Amino acid sequence: MVDIWNTIILEPVLNSLIALTNVLGGSFGLAIIVLTVVVRLALFPLTVRQTQSTKAMQTLQPKIQELQKKYGKNQQKLQQEMMKLYKEAGINPLGCLWPMLIQLPIWIALYQSIMQALAATPESLLSLSQHLYSWAAVSHAIPLGDKFLWLNLSRPDPNLILAILVGGTMWVQQKMVTPPATDPRQRSMTNMTTTMMPLMFGLFTLSFPSGLALYWVVSNVIGIVIQYFVSGGWGYLRTPSAPKPVPIPTQKVIPAPKAPEVQPSKTLQKATEESKAIKKASEEKKRGLFGR
């Protein structure tokens, strides 16, 4: 299994990174930036699809909450109604997951490649030798120079600059995609994600080779740019505070043996329309981006 992973995913990425270093005059830092940009561009269609699916899902949240209130005790019915809702809105609930699952191995390979290519110790250099192609561009570049700007790429950045950049860009990116929650419990969870994760990664930067932190910064910046253009702005970054909770119908629903036809409230209708509009807009944008 490890051999298959190495042959199919890790080694192509690793050798491309090293060959790129040779092409870019021996600058490993520049190679990390260029390869991150190239990989993100190659995965751009998937990122766009993921972003759109996430946004469409978010628009359905008020309606889902309403259904949860209504069918909270009947999980089976709830699932049925939710699937019906997704179908009506033309959304695949796993639509935002599978692009991420496809991208994940490539990110892991890129991460492993940076760690392996830096090969700061004799043991890691020997280990690297077992993953290299016999390309002249690769053998000429090894061992890689670890100096880039003020950084020693195989060592953590002794200044706080890179840690702040990693934490800051991650916070902006998270803030752009995370809608303000209405439920107080959900809001605290959201706040934790948007605040704690950038903090944690900022702290990691103080301990990890700065080559890896450089990759995080570049990847985050590209993520922000994609998010900006795909979603058409700064998203939820500009939302000052959480919106007022969605009004919930006050009438008491008596569970019937046969579930009645759900009459969509104004909020529900609005959410469905919104999600349809997003889907339509994304289709048009996709056509615009990739041609007809």
Place this chain on the structure above:
Amino acid sequence: MSLILCIAALSLLVVGCSGPTFQGWSGFAASDGVLCFGGIDGKVYAISPTARSQTLTFPAQDEWVFSIPSLGTPGAICGPACAPASPGTSIYATPVVLGDLIYVGVYAGDNGKMIAINRLAPGYTEGVPLRSKGEWTYPSGVKSIGAIVGSPVVVDETLYAGSSDGKLYALDALYGEKKWEFDTGGKIWTSPVIEGGVIYVSNFDRKLFAVSGADGTLIWQTELSSSIASSPAVSGDNVFLGTFDNHLYAIDKANGKVKWNFEGGNWFWSTPVVKDSTVYAGCLDNKIYAIDAGTGRELWQFVAAGPIVSTPVLANNLIVVASQAGDIYVIDSGTGNLVQSIHIGSPVMAPLLVEENMLYVHAGNLCVYGIDFQNGEKVWEFCYSSIE
């Protein structure tokens, strides 16, 4: 989404903190029936093969263990938020002995030091050398040079050692004072070799230098197409060394011109050995090649179970080779036929030592083996992981 990020963050923490490690692979210095070597645990050991074969409790007479003083770079790779993944110091260089002193090159991530220890009984107190016993460190005090990977060499009371800071140092072997230094401009992870007053040293910047042993002036330098991690071997008119472009080179020692090159299937990391116009070179493609020293023609090849990192050793008409897969091969040096194979079961990357019929092996499982290589019998083993 947040769950995935959390898992990613935890994975990073685990991978990062147990990330690149250094262990070391020191060979042996033999003197007066005692073997000295640098352990993977960053300590220097002196062991007596006689005491070990009698399974006496360590330390027996003439035996000792010495902890290398810390250079103040815990873990080296890991930053402040991680626990160090490696011991603070390690030893890759095979120690050398002159008189009552044993010289050890120290590797500590970015830093290194050359230390001289009294081999009869180390006198260091709290990391400070005992001058009355002739001990010293270079540089002295808390200062350090680049990490030392290649083994030092002592000739005429001068110690020569290459360092990761790119410099070749010539030190007074008795007092530890610097005589001169020569900056090669690229990391030196190899051992210098001295022949006829000339020092040959290779570096990561693809260059081989011939330097005067007397004052460190450059005689010639030659640039190859790839970095050099194999220490040079000098025989006759040639210098032999291997590179990262999978080639072994024969270079004219008078002027640095390439005479021939031989292509293997991976890097030539281990130091080649030469005997009777044949070069024996271990390669990371799992093979040992026998090559005609005059023409570069392949005479035979032997395929091992793993990459060959350790420098092979010649004994009469046999060549003994260790593989990273944990096997030792005793091969007929004339034909390449296998005479004997011994399974160690742990990676062997340290240079081997042969004395009469005995082969000494320092393996990655923190054990040293005394093996009768004629019949393949493990005579004794000394595992130092349990020693306080």
